[in-house]
Amino acid sequence: MIFIEVAILLVIFFLLLFIIGQRLKNNAIVDVGWGLGFVLIAWYTFFRLELAHTTNWLIVVLVSFWGLRLAYHVARRNWGKPEDFRYQEMRKKWGDKLPALKAFVEVYLTQMILMFIIAMPIILINRYTQTALRPMVWIGFWVWFLGYFFEVVGDAQLAAFIRNPSNKGKLMTQGLWKFTRHPNYFGEATMWWGIFLIGTTVADGWLGIISPITITFLLVFVSGVPLLERKYKNRKDFKAYRKRTSIFIPWFPKKERK
DSSP, X not given: OHHHHHHHHHHHXXXXXXXXXXXXXXXXXXXXXXXXXXXXXXXXXXHTSSSOOHHHHHHHHHHHHHHHHHHHHXXXXXXXXXXXXXXXXXXXXXXTSSHHHHHIIIIIIHHHHHHHHHTHHHHHHTTSOOOOOOHHHHHHHHHHHHHXXXXXXXXXXXXXXXXXXXXXXXXXXXGGGGTOSOHHHHXXXXXXXXXXXXXXXXXXXGXXXXXXXXXXXXXXXXXXXXXXXXXXXXXXXXXHHHHHSOSSSOOOOOOOOO
């Protein structure tokens, strides 16, 4: 029953996002809703419990910290700017024939389905009251914390770099970006692996593995890394950066040959 309830909740949530996106003529609103949707799922399943305890509280707090920060970060980044280049490319591909319908199916409906799949560990954990903080819960928490660190610090370092006028036209290659070309994406995937590990302590929690596998696959092969790699592929500085820096998993940069 809880899975049906969450599905209905997401249909309502994404219909609202779709209406807002069409009124603003900016489908990037769905990026703001991405983090908020998971927070909504976490709190809905939490309040549905008759009695909540330690692990239930932990998962809600972790998801809220991540989702609210991400929503704020994306909203602040996009405020007053044109629609993100990804959605502009989609509009060009759609043409003038039923663009709203295509937007709903390819952007909103797709992300709604993905959110339901990725949120699986949250739903599994909050099906029942979880009282014991088992060792795997702590392991999952520290894995989540590592991911949160990479996403938050990576985003902050990039934002500070962009704000500096002297960096205009330059490529961010310092801080965490020295060890991976996509620290924020690595961080997001790692957080979901942490949440999955926490979920393994509950009945049927292993089913939640679909969550980190899905988000990692999407970020590495579909909507995250590939789009940005293609965007900068013809830049000379990016070619040099690509040769010395790991694409996803952080590692020490290769020494440049003289």
